[in-house]
Amino acid sequence: xxxxxxxxxxxxxxxxxxxxxxxxxxxxxxxxxxxxxxxxxxxxxxxxxxxxxxxxxxxxxxxxxxxxxxxxxxxxxxxxxxxxxxxxxxxxxxxxxxxxxxxxxxxxxxxxxxxxxxxxxxxxxxxxxxxxxxxxxxxxxxxxxxxxxxxxxxxxxxxxxxxxxxxxxxxxxxxxxxxxxxxxxxxxxxxxxxxxxxxxxxxxxxxxxxxxxxxxxxxxxxxxxxxxxxxxxxxxxxxxxxxxxxxxxxxxxxxxxxx
Amino acid sequence: xxxxxxxxxxxxxxxxxxxxxxxxxxxxxxxxxxxxxxxxxxxxxxxxxxxxxxxxxxxxxxxxxxxxxxxxxxxxxxxxxxxxxxxxxxxxxxxxxxxxxxxxxxxxxxxxxxxxxxxxxxxxxxxxxxxxxxxxxxxxxxxxxxxxxxxxxxxxxxxxxxxxxxxxxxxxxxxxxxxxxxxxxxxxxxxxxxxxxxxxxxxxxxxxxxxxxxxxxxxxxxxxxxxxxxxxxxxxxxxxxxxxxxxxxxxxxxxxxxxxxxxxxxxxxxxxxxxxxxxxxxxxxxx
Numbered sequence: 001x002x003x004x005x006x007x008x009x010x011x012x013x014x015x016x017x018x019x020x021x022x023x024x025x026x027x028x029x030x031x032x033x034x035x036x037x038x039x040x041x042x043x044x045x046x047x048x049x050x051x052x053x054x055x056x057x058x059x060x061x062x063x064x065x066x067x068x069x070x071x072x073x074x075x076x077x078x079x080x081x082x083x084x085x086x087x088x089x090x091x092x093x094x095x096x097x098x099x100x101x102x103x104x105x106x107x108x109x110x111x112x113x114x115x116x117x118x119x120x121x122x123x124x125x126x127x128x129x130x131x132x133x134x135x136x137x138x139x140x141x142x143x144x145x146x147x148x149x150x151x152x153x154x155x156x157x158x159x160x161x162x163x164x165x166x167x168x169x170x171x172x173x174x175x176x177x178x179x180x181x182x183x184x185x186x187x188x189x190x191x192x193x194x195x196x197x198x199x200x201x202x203x204x205x206x207x208x209x210x211x212x213x214x215x216x217x218x219x220x221x222x223x224x225x226x227x228x229x230x231x232x233x234x235x236x237x238x239x240x241x242x243x244x245x246x247x248x249x250x251x252x253x254x255x256x257x258x259x
Numbered sequence: 260x261x262x263x264x265x266x267x268x269x270x271x272x273x274x275x276x277x278x279x280x281x282x283x284x285x286x287x288x289x290x291x292x293x294x295x296x297x298x299x300x301x302x303x304x305x306x307x308x309x310x311x312x313x314x315x316x317x318x319x320x321x322x323x324x325x326x327x328x329x330x331x332x333x334x335x336x337x338x339x340x341x342x343x344x345x346x347x348x349x350x351x352x353x354x355x356x357x358x359x360x361x362x363x364x365x366x367x368x369x370x371x372x373x374x375x376x377x378x379x380x381x382x383x384x385x386x387x388x389x390x391x392x393x394x395x396x397x398x399x400x401x402x403x404x405x406x407x408x409x410x411x412x413x414x415x416x417x418x419x420x421x422x423x424x425x426x427x428x429x430x431x432x433x434x435x436x437x438x439x440x441x442x443x444x445x446x447x448x449x450x451x452x453x454x455x456x457x458x459x460x461x462x463x464x465x466x467x468x469x470x471x472x473x474x475x476x477x478x479x480x481x482x483x484x485x486x487x488x489x490x491x492x493x494x495x496x497x498x499x500x501x502x503x504x505x506x507x508x509x510x511x512x513x514x515x516x517x518x519x520x521x522x523x524x525x526x527x528x529x530x531x532x533x534x535x536x537x538x539x540x541x542x543x544x545x546x
């Protein structure tokens with residue numbers, strides 16, 4: 001038996017090398033990528049790392065490329081804003097009133113399981129081709145984690161915290177502002193983090209279907225222009241931005257998480 | 260950590276009673292509410308509970324219970340788990356409604372929680388998103404007031420937390436958290452202090468240390484206090500009177516008056532009082 005602190009396999013390697021390990025993981029990923037493209041033959045060789053990074057270097061100095069990046073980020077931000085504007089209040093109401101929770105649980109779990117992309121034909125028919133359709137589809141995907149986590153947070157607030165607040169002389173408004181909302185922020189951030197991940201993932205297919213700008217569109221456009229190396233290059237950018245978005249909300253969450 | 264005898268309150272003899280009657284008060288009441296006590300403080304508030312009945316569905320917790328706590332007095336409610344002592348404290352604090360009867364603090368009917376009757380709970384229940392200092396300030400803030408920084412400093416010093424004012428609550432030990440909780444309640448300048456087994460989760464040494472500090476604080480601030488506990492030593496050491504509660508629905512079976520002039524953990528006279536209280540507990544069928 002290992003001692004408790006050694007029980008995680010390889011934990012003795014951690015420490016000084018700890019900070020290097022993520023880089024090792026990245027290098028292994030790169031090696032797998034290189035191996036697959038180098039050993040393969042035919043069209044797959046177009047996606048090799050060397051060609052990809054060459055194209056990426058061109059992309060990151062091209063102003064038009066940034067137009068696509070910004071329009072994608074804009075759609076992402078609008079969808080996130082809508083999810084927050086609708087999801088947080090709905091989550092608070094659903095979490096606070098037992099009847100509202102009873103009434104909505106089945107509905108929400110049902111809606112959540114419908115692929116947001118299934119909404120696309122309806123979105124196109126109602127909103128037409130364009131940003132509004134893409135944002136609507138993203139909204140239908142990103143709403144649920146915010147609603148469900150906020151409601152869960154409100155529903156599981158330590159009742160004693162409210163009792164303490166009351167006995168210290170707080171009225172309902174003061175309790176809401178100084179106890180309930182701060183107590184729920186970690187759950188809200190969990191929901192927001194999940195939502196951000198979903199929105200960023202759904203952004204790409206949404207932009208493949210209904211618009212002619214943005215990173216999702218750019219991937220299909222690269223294929224149509226036969227500039228195959230551009231596809232993994234754009235994928236790297238998408239991954240990088242997504243990772244950065246998640247990291248920032250994770251930092252925020254860590255600051256607010258009192259365990 | 261002080262184990263020696265605690266000095267009697269300075270104004271003990273000023274009231275002319277020259278120590279108090281050794282006779283225990285009649286069951287459930289010190290009917291002569293005007294009687295002065297060791298820690299008598301002129302501006303402290305009396306607590307009067309009259310004909311209190313509490314019933315949960317089929318369970319009668321107590322019936323027609325009377326309790327009077329004189330201004331500046333420390334009254335301990337002693338009894339085993341489930342005897343209704345916490346329920347009684349909740350009724351005094353307005354956290355629960357009596358089925359029948361009434362509670363008055365300083366002549367005012369208690370109809371709900373209020374910052375003037377401050378409660379210290381068994382768990383510290385600090386708000387983890389606030390620092391120690393912000394927790395102490397939360398009472399005034401909840402009431403829409405700006406906390407007085409000097410007063411908060413004094414309180415932190417009073418409970419010995421002036422060094423960790425900016426720490427996160429998660430960094431506090433159990434004893435420190437309970438000190439912070441006490442300071443938070445005191446920041447509202449309550450007229451009475453209602454404590455619900457506040458030290459029961461602490462180790463023995465910390466517990467004794469906090470008992471001494473609580474007595475010092477109660478003396479210094481001159482508040483009336485009701486202290487719920489299931490620990491005989493604690494009740495006898497802290498209380499001017501110890502109200503012994505029997506199994507439900509007995510209510511208060513006996514009130515033991517403690518001579519706080521001999522208050523000590525090892526004085527013989529005091530140990531005798533402890534033994535007497537223990538016998539009373541046995542008599543009401545608790546052991």
